Amino acid sequence: MYDYKAGKQDWMGAGLPTEGTNAQRPRLVDVVRRDVPTCSLGERLGEVRQRAVTAGWDACVVVSQDRTVLGLLRARELDADPDLSVEQVMRPGPSTYRPFVSVEEMRRTMTERHMDSSPVTTSDGKLVGLVRKQDIAAPG
């Protein structure tokens, strides 16, 4: 017999499929943008900005070597002095959300907290991608 001690939260936190009534509702794992640019603490902001713009983004997630989320650069931060380092400019320790969170719940949270985007991570803090307000806007 095996004990999957980390349990269902670990499974869902990794964005793996589940069955049940909630599985039918759209979740962040269904809309998260996995192609969000990433950068490291010591990089020069100007180079990161160039890379983000070239990729068509106005945001970049700061990660460690093992993809643990450390911070976030949004448009305002990316427009700062290009000679500064990412670490000097980033918003450290952003709120993160799990892949299994429903789109409906995230929409409410983003409205209440005036958020444009947020990193989505596994339960151990590894980046899955970025969810943006425009990607979860209510239909109609």
Added chain:
Amino acid sequence: MTQEVDREGVRLLMTQGAQIIDVLPAREYGEDHLPGAVNLPIRKIEAEASRLLDGSRPIIVYCADSA
């Protein structure tokens, strides 16, 4: 004897035909459970396990988390 297994271990055992047991209350099981998992709340395990499970296949038990 019970062995601890991580997420990748679970995925591997699934490919080998493991039976997956969700010990959470029925409501929680109904909302979300691992693919193929059957619901057997902890208080019923002793009474129902031998009837519901195949002893020749690996058995994985899980709860909500490690808390």
